[in-house]
Amino acid sequence: MLVRELADKSEMLDQLSVLNELYPSLTLEAYARELDEMLPHRYGQVAVFEEDTCIAICGFWIGNKLWVGKYLELDNIVVREKYRSQGVGKLMFDFLEKKAKEQQCNMLSLDSYTNNFNAHKFFYNEGYAPRGFHFIKLLNKDAVR
Helix, strand or coil: CEEEECCCHHHHHCCHHHHCCCCCCCCHHHHHHHHHHHHHHCEEEEEEEECCEEEEEEEEEEEEECCCEEEEEEEEEEECHHHCCCCHHHHHHHHHHHHHHHCCCCEEEECCCCCCHHHHHHHHHCCCCCCCCCCCCCCCHHHCC
């Protein structure tokens, strides 16, 4: 298995089928529009490949916050179902932690739905812990995938 950063928008679009495991209604057109909005704002993606097949993908953002400084946030972590519990997520997380250190980030963060218990166990095992609540107020419930 090989972990690498995806180089550009077209390479990200090529991996839509992996994201469709989490967001089945995400279309190529909508994904392209979202990437056009995100890419200028320090958004990137890493993927795990088995030979030429993408088996996992994770978006990430690099930003700054007053309370911690520079950070890397993991976003939309997806491992194809048949590859789960085989070390694929760990490969991706290790790659992103190394990237965060190279970028001189002070923290890694991620959001997870409260009912995603299997993922929570993995996150705890990787050294992540909840530090607070992520409050949201939906202004357009139909926009949520």
